Amino acid sequence: MTRSAQGGDGDEAGLGLRERKKRQTALRIWRTAIALFTERGFDEVSVAEIAAAAEVSKMTVFNYFATKEDLVLGPMEQHIDEPARVMREKDPAVPAVAALHAHYVAALAAFDPATGLSDQQQVIDVIRLIHRTPVLALRASAGFDAKARAELAAELLAQDPEHDPLTAKAAASQLLGIRLMLTEKNQRRMLAGERAADVLPEALADAHRAFALVERGLGDYGATRP
Amino acid sequence: MTRSAQGGDGDEAGLGLRERKKRQTALRIWRTAIALFTERGFDEVSVAEIAAAAEVSKMTVFNYFATKEDLVLGPMEQHIDEPARVMREKDPAVPAVAALHAHYVAALAAFDPATGLSDQQQVIDVIRLIHRTPVLALRASAGFDAKARAELAAELLAQDPEHDPLTAKAAASQLLGIRLMLTEKNQRRMLAGERAADVLPEALADAHRAFALVERGLGDYGATRP
DNA sequence: AGGATTTTTTGACTCGGTCAATTCTTAAGC
DNA sequence: GCTTAAGAATTGACCGAGTCAAAAAATCCT
Numbered sequence: 001m002t003r004s005a006q007g008g009d010g011d012e013a014g015l016g017l018r019e020r021k022k023r024q025t026a027l028r029i030w031r032t033a034i035a036l037f038t039e040r041g042f043d044e045v046s047v048a049e050i051a052a053a054a055e056v057s058k059m060t061v062f063n064y065f066a067t068k069e070d071l072v073l074g075p076m077e078q079h080i081d082e083p084a085r086v087m088r089e090k091d092p093a094v095p096a097v098a099a100l101h102a103h104y105v106a107a108l109a110a111f112d113p114a115t116g117l118s119d120q121q122q123v124i125d126v127i128r129l130i131h132r133t134p135v136l137a138l139r140a141s142a143g144f145d146a147k148a149r150a151e152l153a154a155e156l157l158a159q160d161p162e163h164d165p166l167t168a169k170a171a172a173s174q175l176l177g178i179r180l181m182l183t184e185k186n187q188r189r190m191l192a193g194e195r196a197a198d199v200l201p202e203a204l205a206d207a208h209r210a211f212a213l214v215e216r217g218l219g220d221y222g223a224t225r226p
Numbered sequence: 227m228t229r230s231a232q233g234g235d236g237d238e239a240g241l242g243l244r245e246r247k248k249r250q251t252a253l254r255i256w257r258t259a260i261a262l263f264t265e266r267g268f269d270e271v272s273v274a275e276i277a278a279a280a281e282v283s284k285m286t287v288f289n290y291f292a293t294k295e296d297l298v299l300g301p302m303e304q305h306i307d308e309p310a311r312v313m314r315e316k317d318p319a320v321p322a323v324a325a326l327h328a329h330y331v332a333a334l335a336a337f338d339p340a341t342g343l344s345d346q347q348q349v350i351d352v353i354r355l356i357h358r359t360p361v362l363a364l365r366a367s368a369g370f371d372a373k374a375r376a377e378l379a380a381e382l383l384a385q386d387p388e389h390d391p392l393t394a395k396a397a398a399s400q401l402l403g404i405r406l407m408l409t410e411k412n413q414r415r416m417l418a419g420e421r422a423a424d425v426l427p428e429a430l431a432d433a434h435r436a437f438a439l440v441e442r443g444l445g446d447y448g449a450t451r452p
Numbered sequence: 453a454g455g456a457t458t459t460t461t462t463g464a465c466t467c468g469g470t471c472a473a474t475t476c477t478t479a480a481g482c
Numbered sequence: 483g484c485t486t487a488a489g490a491a492t493t494g495a496c497c498g499a500g501t502c503a504a505a506a507a508a509t510c511c512t
Contacts, residue, residue, distance in 0.1 A: 046499085047498075056460080056461090058461095060459085060460060138365070142368025142371070166432055173406070174440070177403050178399070181392070217442040217443030282491075283492050288470085293468080293469080294468065
């Protein structure tokens, strides 16, 4: 438990042989799993097979990844707290919608995989896998959202205790719902084979429209206009 | 005896012996499962135990309920299409927010279990079970929401093809997000032991505030006001 | 190097869920 | 009323995910 305190998080520098091997093993297992999954589908590959292909025992796989699903979703869970972080670090004079809007647009422009825009084959493979596997789709959209929503709501409340908890949760729900929806649309287009750069313009326009909708409200949406 | 129409059982009139027995078996299994779950927890009861207690075989349980989770969540899945139905049947001049707002308020006033307000012990037991069991909570909030959102978005689009799909999905996401949040708050208060009638006033006030927020938008929520 | 610590492996186990074949029950035809 | 065909329910065997305890192998520290 003594974490040799030298060196930052810089990939593998000065980490000790044990630590380095652990990372290598984890990475090997993960790569093997993704390769097998993309080749034959999530449900058609057993953990035992992955273990064999990665030349470890089944238990070792579960040692590194709590569940079979985490083999696919694990790497994404680091992005969960992003919205809350954006709120925490923003200029207090900037409204919540504007801050998250700006952050999302910046992520789009940088082709951050978390927005769904990415030309990396591995990213696309994982996205396809999630979309093809109901149980993964469920945990991806729901599991994340629940945690992210709670954190964002907590952050909103912490910043402005004048607001009541219900409003904070409602705001968090709306803001994250939009994000999720935009990301899903981008992902669908990437899966359809488009290039990220080609999708970007409409993705930006979509983001503007969607965030504006949240900012100004639904109004009389859904009613026939005279 | 052609069609033995005797039997004032209401539900099961004129259904044939076989059909009646099936329903009885399903009901017996369900009741047994809920009883065992509430007594000892979802994860601490095996399907084999439920089968034994209900005096059927394990296979028969899976015959009536596709998965163990469905033993708890199954009965709720009928309410999924409610929002889409409300939209379909509403006066075209009424905005979407207003229609769903009104419908939710009416459901609250009627102590519809789907709103979280209910004094029935069995309903509360199931709610507690879901809140206590992560995997159930996930499927309850997420699995439903995904399907309901898709249906509502489709209905919004069908009614007014002028609107673009993205806006429809965003609207559906916001409207259902609010519903879910309000319901969760009600459920938490019921689990805390309050009576539905006592919770109702604040639940109504919450609903008004939350739907108003969706109607008018977040605006500059989260920014420090001068 | 050598002992301590941690990781990996092994093998056995539980539980959810599926499958195929068999038995039992019910509905219907004679 | 008896037989027969259709469906349920059961049985038992099976698979995969995930857990556990203890043995075995690797790494770390002095």
